[in-house]
Amino acid sequence: MNKLLVKDLITVGIFTAIYLVVFFVTFMIGYIPFLIPFLGFICPIVCGIPFILYVMKTDKFGMVTLTGTILGIAFTVMGSGLIMIPFGIIFGLIGDFIMKSGGYKEWKSIAWGYAIFSFWMMGFVVRMFIARDQYFKEVGQSYGQDYVNVLESITPLWTLPVMFILTVLGGLVGAWLGKKMFSKHFKKAGLV
């Protein structure tokens, strides 16, 4: 594959900005506490629309990885902790490899690549499960003990694999929605 040109880098910037804004708005809606387990389901669906268009415009390896890296950096700056950067890089890279195997054109590889890429947002919740006691202690200090009790009861340990599965499902649905929107609107508008 040839090197990324400046034009590609600008495309990365534009779509990452759109993705970031769309993700953030969805994230805010999904922040109603008892929706936390479904966050990984809702966000990839809505974000699928810009992302599929992005992939359709991409044909070089590395762009999805860059998007993941920048998302990681952005959320680290916004205070979600350093863990976001490795998550962004790793899942961006894996998603990139999967999409590349289909040449960024084959529908199946795009859908799965997007589903795997969506795992980066598990960086938000993974701390809740790995350093469980410490995390709940911190949350308890700043949100109050009542909050912790409910949060603990709606996120038992087995929800972690469930969240991963939900994210994959959300990614696939998002990719399908994105494809639908793509053929309905973007092709007509001549964006590709």
Added chain:
Amino acid sequence: MKTVVGSLRDHRNIVAKLDPRTKIALTITISTILISSGSSQSILRVCLTLFSLALLLSIHKISLFIKCAVTFLVLIGIQYWVIPYAEGMIKFILLAFVGIFMNMFPGFIVGYYTLFSTKVSEFIAAMEKMKLPRNIIIPISVIFRFFPTIAEEYRNINYAMKMRGINFSNHFFKMIEYRMIPLIISVVQIGNDLSFTAMTRGIDSPFKRTNVCVVKFKLLDILLIIIMVILWIIYFKEKLFND
């Protein structure tokens, strides 16, 4: 030459003219400390919140400052007078709402301040000084420039959709579709224009770029950095020795 430099001189005040690196460090410090530390240093919390509000004044966003201040007062009011009397799920939701807002809002305000008080070229100069690779610098500077554009486009699309009477109550899915698709299309179109402009201005030249913006640490920067180092020391001390 002197006249050229004179016309380029900016009229922002001293707080808005901080080094971009200091601004980014400020954003990280305030958001991280507020989100992931206990309320044991509640005085510190209040100070950081007040500081972030003060930053809004430094970029002359007075109406926004008033709105944010009122929001904070309302939240504090809810915390003291409503929550003790609530029960069950409602209490949980209120706690979460107040907690999330109190923890995340100051970080957003500082981020907003960083976004609106920094020029893109200044930002690029700072990132080049941090020796980041070009593959990261260009996308980030594009994102940096695009947030205001996205906000503006969204506002206009919102007006148009209001005129057509498409809002939350009657068409829920249409509401999302009819706002997001035009937004994406217009932003991508603007982005294509931007990419050609940038090419014309030689962004892909292989030589080292020079920059009119002088980026260096001044006295105020150093002062803030010292304060931030102290804050981080307190933060880690609390994390490590409080168990």
